Amino acid sequence: MARVTxxxxxxGGYEAALVAQQLGAEVTVVDRDGVGGSAVLTDCVPSKxxxxxxxxxxxxxxxxxxxxxxxxxxxxPATELYADLGLVNERVKALALAQSSDIEGRLTRRxxxxxxxxxxxxxxKRRVVAALPDGGEEAIENDAVLIATGARPRVLPSAQPxxxxxxxxxxxxxxxxxxxxxxxxxxxxxxxxxANAYLNLGARVTxxxxxxxxxxxxxxxxxxxxxxxxxxxGMNILGKSRMETVTRDGDVVTVKLTDGREVTGxxxxxxxxxxxxxxxxGLAEAGIELDEGGFIxxxxxxRTSAYGVYAAGDCTGGFMLASTAAMAGRIAxxxxxxxxxxxxxxxxxxxxxxxxxxxxxxxYSQAQVDSGEVVADTLRLDLKGNPRAKMQGISDGFVKLxxxxxxxxxxxxVVVGPRASELIHPITLAVSTGLTVDQIxxxxxxxxxxxxxxxxxxxxxxxxx
Ligand SMILES: Cc1cc2nc3c(=O)[nH]c(=O)nc-3n(C[C@H](O)[C@H](O)[C@H](O)COP(=O)(O)OP(=O)(O)OC[C@H]3O[C@@H](n4cnc5c(N)ncnc54)[C@H](O)[C@@H]3O)c2cc1C
Ligand SMILES: NC(=O)c1ccc[n+]([C@@H]2O[C@H](COP(=O)([O-])OP(=O)(O)OC[C@H]3O[C@@H](n4cnc5c(N)ncnc54)[C@H](O)[C@@H]3O)[C@@H](O)[C@H]2O)c1
Numbered sequence: 001m002a003r004v005t006x007x008x009x010x011x012g013g014y015e016a017a018l019v020a021q022q023l024g025a026e027v028t029v030v031d032r033d034g035v036g037g038s039a040v041l042t043d044c045v046p047s048k049x050x051x052x053x054x055x056x057x058x059x060x061x062x063x064x065x066x067x068x069x070x071x072x073x074x075x076x077p078a079t080e081l082y083a084d085l086g087l088v089n090e091r092v093k094a095l096a097l098a099q100s101s102d103i104e105g106r107l108t109r110r111x112x113x114x115x116x117x118x119x120x121x122x123x124x125k126r127r128v129v130a131a132l133p134d135g136g137e138e139a140i141e142n143d144a145v146l147i148a149t150g151a152r153p154r155v156l157p158s159a160q161p162x163x164x165x166x167x168x169x170x171x172x173x174x175x176x177x178x179x180x181x182x183x184x185x186x187x188x189x190x191x192x193x194x195a196n197a198y199l200n201l202g203a204r205v206t207x208x209x210x211x212x213x214x215x216x217x218x219x220x221x222x223x224x225x226x227x228x229x230x231x232x233x234g235m236n237i238l239g240k241s242r243m244e245t246v247t248r249d250g251d252v253v254t255v256k257l258t259d260g261r262e263v264t265g266x267x268x269x270x271x272x273x274x275x276x277x278x279x280x281x282g283l284a285e286a287g288i289e290l291d292e293g294g295f296i297x298x299x300x301x302x303r304t305s306a307y308g309v310y311a312a313g314d315c316t317g318g319f320m321l322a323s324t325a326a327m328a329g330r331i332a333x334x335x336x337x338x339x340x341x342x343x344x345x346x347x348x349x350x351x352x353x354x355x356x357x358x359x360x361x362x363x364y365s366q367a368q369v370d371s372g373e374v375v376a377d378t379l380r381l382d383l384k385g386n387p388r389a390k391m392q393g394i395s396d397g398f399v400k401l402x403x404x405x406x407x408x409x410x411x412x413x414v415v416v417g418p419r420a421s422e423l424i425h426p427i428t429l430a431v432s433t434g435l436t437v438d439q440i441x442x443x444x445x446x447x448x449x450x451x452x453x454x455x456x457x458x459x460x461x462x463x464x465x
Pocket of ligand 1: 007008009010011012013030031032033034035036037038039040042043044045047048117118119120148149150151169190277281312313314315320321322323324325354
């Protein structure tokens with residue numbers, strides 16, 4: 001029986017473990033901080049649970065537009081909603097811990113051994129050494145190793161988190177009161193999601209964005225729509241602003257920008273990107289190549305430069321998502337254990353920014369079309385003309401389709417709107433299976449529905465010969 005050791009129990013590691021066990025291997029997962037990884041314990045799951053509450057707050061704030069008012073027990077109008085952040089965060093942490101223990105239970109029920117400890121590859125690659133919490137060590141012999149150790153928040157010497165008012169995204173769940181004024185530094189996906197969540201929860205929010213618009217890596221039209229909505233709702237977005245230092249004096253946090261300006265608030269979240277957990281793993285000694293950012297270099301079937309050693313997930317960089325981590329881990333195990341392998345195609349990855357509105361994307365981007373990297377037709381259809389959107393009071397958002405000229409094969413798409421994360425699926429299916437705009441256009445959609453706009457966009461891309 002082939003023996004596989006997986007170092008890291010996040011989505012990259014635990015999904016691989018399940019596949020390897022299914023394919024007949026004897027599997028050990030060595031995990032340091034809790035099965036489920038950062039995805040479940042500190043990043044993806046807690047942030048999306050917090051956002052679920054913040055979305056509800058935002059919907060309730062908009063209820064008046066749809067004819068709903070609130071009144072108190074005496075029948076007097078009540079207008080003020082507030083979030084009890086202590087309760088919200090208790091729910092967030094409980095849900096994350098429960099999910100971690102569900103996953104661990106699933107692994108152990110399948111006969112996968114979980115070792116709590118920090119793993120590293122021995123100079124002899126056939127062995128992983130786990131440093132155990134009691135100070136002891138365990139050497140685990142194996143035929144293949146998967147490294148899936150993830151990444152952690154990037155911090156700077158000039159902006160040291162104190163866990164109370166200057167926070168990484170992992171530390172925000174210990175807040176028991178809503179910050180009066182939250183300053184979010186960094187306007188990538190993490191920064192924008194937190195800025196939007198705290199705004200919806202009722203905090204004053206300033207977002208320090210180093211570029212001229214938020215979400216520099218996303219579709220420019222989508223980022224512009226989101227930025228307009230956030231500013232309309234009162235967020236102070238400081239564009240082209242780089243944080244130099246963050247300091248705290250009592251209850252006041254000061255963010256100093258490189259141009260000398262200063263912003264003061266009650267709290268600050270640092271969302272400056274991630275660095276890979278690739279130190280102290282014995283990688284260099286095992287002949288495993290890293291790139292200049294410290295990420296493990298892998299090929300499309302998750303092989304590293306060392307025979308028998310695979311890597312998956314955030315420690316390899318690229319598209320840093322739970323879904324891609326899980327897929328890379330599964331691919332590694334299928335490859336090693338001789339099952340049919342379909343190499344990872346990043347053009348088929350659907351991703352979502354969980355803001356209000358959400359931004360979901362798949363495939364080639366408008367930027368790639370505009371730069372000439374890919375030749376395509378693009379069409380953007382705003383949701384404000386959609387009957388369901390009108391009924392629901394949705395005025396911001398659009399569907400964008402990107403298709404090959406001539407054949408009409410769909411190669412990309414963007415949806416901006418409520419639950420865009422769900423609406424992107426048919427477009428993802430089209431991209432991965434090569435459907436044409438005409439096939440989408442000729443598929444029934446429910447009337448009235450937001451997805452009617454996807455079909456309508458496809459109809460508008462039809463070429464009459
Ligand atoms: C705030 C935030 C929100 C996010 N939201 C989403 C989202 O909504 N959707 C999405 O798809 N992605 C999201 N992501 C990205 C997603 O969380 C990551 O891509 C995902 O966690 C990567 O999984 P992984 O298995 O590579 O690593 P991780 O989840 O980081 O797991 C790695 C595990 O390895 C362990 N480990 C590290 N070193 C060792 C060692 N030496 N020995 C043993 N164990 C070790 C760690 O303790 C951890 O348990 C978000 C990221 C952030 C920061
Ligand atoms: N919904 C999701 O799926 C989700 C949510 C969060 C994160 N993620 C993933 O995690 C990965 C990382 O995203 P991220 O947003 O954490 O990191 P990022 O690297 O994309 O963004 C960090 C931002 O911080 C800015 N920055 C750095 N130093 C700064 C300074 N001194 N002053 C001002 N700005 C500064 C950078 O310019 C950059 O725009 C992404 O690949 C993303 O896909 C996914």
